[in-house]
Amino acid sequence: MLTWESRQAAALAAAAAQAARAEDRVAPSFESVYRTWYSHVARWVRARGANDADVEDLTQEVFIIVRRKLGQFDGRNLPGFLFRITERTVRDHRRSSWIKNLLGNRAALLPELPAPEVDTLEAIEIRERRRALDAILAKMSEKRRTTFILFEVEGYSGEEIARIESLPVETVWTRLHHARKDFLRLVAELPSSRSDP
Amino acid sequence: MDRLRDQTSSPDALTARAAELLSAMPPLDATRRLRPPELPDPARRRGPAARIPASLVLAVTLASVAAAAATVRTWPLRHGETRRSAEAPQVVSSPVSSPAAGAMVRPTSTVEATGDAVIAPVAPEPGRRWALATPEPLPPLPLGPGPAVSQREVAVEDESTLMVSAVRALRREGDPARAQALAQQALQRFPHGAQAEEAMALIMEAASARGDASGAQQAAAAYLARFGSGRFADRARRILVSRAK
Numbered sequence: 543m544l545t546w547e548s549r550q551a552a553a554l555a556a557a558a559a560q561a562a563r564a565e566d567r568v569a570p571s572f573e574s575v576y577r578t579w580y581s582h583v584a585r586w587v588r589a590r591g592a593n594d595a596d597v598e599d600l601t602q603e604v605f606i607i608v609r610r611k612l613g614q615f616d617g618r619n620l621p622g623f624l625f626r627i628t629e630r631t632v633r634d635h636r637r638s639s640w641i642k643n644l645l646g647n648r649a650a651l652l653p654e655l656p657a658p659e660v661d662t663l664e665a666i667e668i669r670e671r672r673r674a675l676d677a678i679l680a681k682m683s684e685k686r687r688t689t690f691i692l693f694e695v696e697g698y699s700g701e702e703i704a705r706i707e708s709l710p711v712e713t714v715w716t717r718l719h720h721a722r723k724d725f726l727r728l729v730a731e732l733p734s735s736r737s738d739p
Numbered sequence: 740m741d742r743l744r745d746q747t748s749s750p751d752a753l754t755a756r757a758a759e760l761l762s763a764m765p766p767l768d769a770t771r772r773l774r775p776p777e778l779p780d781p782a783r784r785r786g787p788a789a790r791i792p793a794s795l796v797l798a799v800t801l802a803s804v805a806a807a808a809a810t811v812r813t814w815p816l817r818h819g820e821t822r823r824s825a826e827a828p829q830v831v832s833s834p835v836s837s838p839a840a841g842a843m844v845r846p847t848s849t850v851e852a853t854g855d856a857v858i859a860p861v862a863p864e865p866g867r868r869w870a871l872a873t874p875e876p877l878p879p880l881p882l883g884p885g886p887a888v889s890q891r892e893v894a895v896e897d898e899s900t901l902m903v904s905a906v907r908a909l910r911r912e913g914d915p916a917r918a919q920a921l922a923q924q925a926l927q928r929f930p931h932g933a934q935a936e937e938a939m940a941l942i943m944e945a946a947s948a949r950g951d952a953s954g955a956q957q958a959a960a961a962y963l964a965r966f967g968s969g970r971f972a973d974r975a976r977r978i979l980v981s982r983a984k
């Protein structure tokens with residue numbers, strides 16, 4: 543039985559292979575980039591700190607920009623190219639959300655409903671854990687948090703993250719090391735009632 | 740490096756708690772099927788609007804611009820004519836015997852008034868001169884001259900602006916003298932304006948607020964003479980009755 547890490551690794555390898563084939567051409571077609579990298583870009587959007595509710599919209603925004611800028615792609619590192627666009631798109635979205643909140647145009651939040659397959663108590667526990675986790679992640683630096691989520695949550699390997707973020711692998715491991723230290727320190731600072739399910 | 744999220748059964752309590760927390764955020768693939776939405780067909784992507792010929796779009800745009808330009812050019816003039824009929828220089832067609840009669844003679848087909856006043860088209864007629872005449876003098880207001888208004892306020896020509904300033908001076912700034920001056924100015928400049936009734940009522944109220952009883956009663960009398968059944972008639976009558984007592 544395949545674990546989720548192996549599925550992630552296989553998906554990324556397939557995407558990379560397809561991207562490599564696309565890179566052999568002069569310019570990859572937008573359709574192939576879109577179909578191959580959509581799910582990865584969605585994960586990166588979330589790793590950059592977007593709300594779950596905004597992930598799909600922001601992913602679409604990223605690909606709108608990709609369509610416009612694909613002609614400028616130099617053909618070297620397609621994940622890096624996509625990740626840079628993702629970074630800027632999420633950053634711009636965060637700024638505009640901040641301005642909207644400042645001006646009082648707060649979007650009404652939907653009530654948090656438990657998933658139908660889990661019982662209410664479990665749903666509440668999961669939601670409490672998620673709140674605590676979000677609070678901890680919000681206190682971490684953006685670079686460390688992104689690398690941490692890509693590794694710990696999304697299951698990318700260090701080498702894959704290095705390629706995505708256009709960084710040396712050593713830098714990725716350093717960031718992961720510090721991010722994990724920060725995370726454990728912040729977990730230790732949590733009141734026991736908040737983290738204990 | 741082992742993943743922290745896999746160490747839920749770690750002997751270290753802190754690591755186990757961290758792993759437990761991380762399990763609250765499953766990978767995105769596990770929470771929803773990340774399938775890219777279908778791209779629209781490029782042949783249909785442009786929609787029905789793309790079938791409209793560009794020449795038609797251009798023609799409609801030009802026609803709209805021309806209509807808007809014509810509207811913008813004519814509307815303020817018509818509006819200004821009604822609003823400033825009393826103050827704008829009027830073009831009169833009076834026969835002038837000779838240019839030495841003192842009137843400003845301008846034998847052209849169009850006479851332009853000074854400032855932003857009305858440009859009135861005038862048809863040239865043989866044997867008739869066209870003179871720029873001064874407006875008829877306004878009837879004197881029942882009240883004496885109010886407090887001086889600054890030059891900036893005099894420059895304001897819009898009736899509504901004057902009235903808003905007057906109301907604000909009376910209600911917010913507590914300056915009835917200034918309010919009275921502004922309302923008088925509005926009434927002088929626009930004696931038949933849309934807010935003439937309000938201006939007279941405000942003069943009345945401001946005079947009362949200043950403690951100028953006679954001025955208030957004069958204003959009330961003037962108001963009743965013009966708007967006998969107006970919205971502020973009761974107030975005007977009360978002012979007059981209070982004087983009689």
